[in-house]
Amino acid sequence: MIDFDDLVAAISALQRSDLEAWIHEEMVVPRQEAGALLFTEMECARVRLICTLHYELEIDVDTLPVVLSLVDQLYEARQKLRTMTAAVTAQDKSVQAAIIAAIRPDGGSSEAGKS
């Protein structure tokens, strides 16, 4: 966990006022403790991502929330997919094969035949 000033110092391209604006827009959500803003490693990585999008890829400040929202949705969907996949892989092999057969466009005939 590092605080606001350390983060600004750690990323050379990052402008103090930009980070303030991003926090205000809730693109980044640091933890508040005793009046200080603290960033987890994950939040730091998110700030670096926003820096890349904004400073290097020149994505407009008005477009940033759209991009971030889509990125968040992508990760959320992947999390759900993982959770479900974990549940599936915990099942018996024959159940897994049946699920694969139902997913695959060709009917997964070769998989289904094995079980």
Next chain:
Amino acid sequence: MKDPYETLGVKRTATEKEIKEAFKKLARKFHPDLHPGDKEAEGKFKDAAGAHDLLKDKEKRRRFDAGEIDASGAERPRERFYRDFADSPPHAAQDGFANNEELEEFLARAFAGEGPRAQRTFRARGQDVSYVLPVGFLDVANGATRTITLPDGRALKVTIPEGAEDRQTLRLKEQGMPGFGGGPAGDAYVELHVEPHPYFRRKDGNIHVEVPVTLKEAVLGARIKVPTIGGPVTMTIPEGSNSGTTLRVRDRGIRNRKSGQRGHQFISLKVVLPAAEDPELIAFLKTWRPKTEQDLRKEMLS
């Protein structure tokens, strides 16, 4: 480590702006945080970022160009991307899945046949391009090949079909801008602008031309040489041919591409008096009494 210019796909003479633009394009395509779970994208992004780090620094670029340093200085230290956190399995450790591979493998089996994202998403046909090609009258009449040089330095051979029309557009398949991600190139469209000819005029498949003849040739008849689109031919002027008489030279027009049949050439005669003064002709005409008196302007004046 690959050549950084090659990695970014720019020329060695590229400006700073071109280098930045090239990097931006690749970064947009391959930024790992926009491609969770895609190892290939991460590799490509790292190469591009490394190449960009080297080339954006004037001093480093100069030293690389001079051969003082190699591209290995361009490799980036391992960066912790957002996806390393956001894309970590929620309960992986607790559930006994020490790594994601088992899950990924199941997903790969379930969705086999759906290729990696990057390739599919960014496969696109190249842009079409259009050009205007001025061509000579005879090139179109007889067919020809021309070479045009494209802005990117490529030479493009254009076959002008025999009998092509003015403003006709030729489509050259996949000769346009290159495609993305293995997509096909766009098409090139070439519009023909036919330049007028000093003597020949075209009307559909036929050629019209005005041919001057002397007074003597017109009155007495003659064998004369006339131009055609395929070269000169000899023809007979019948006795007593007047100005405006139209003669036909068969099958000397433009070949119809569908039927293979050629059009004709129509020759309009124009009687021309001797350029220099001719005392004998003058003396003859002074004493000449035509057998039939003609009143040529009667109709116009009535």
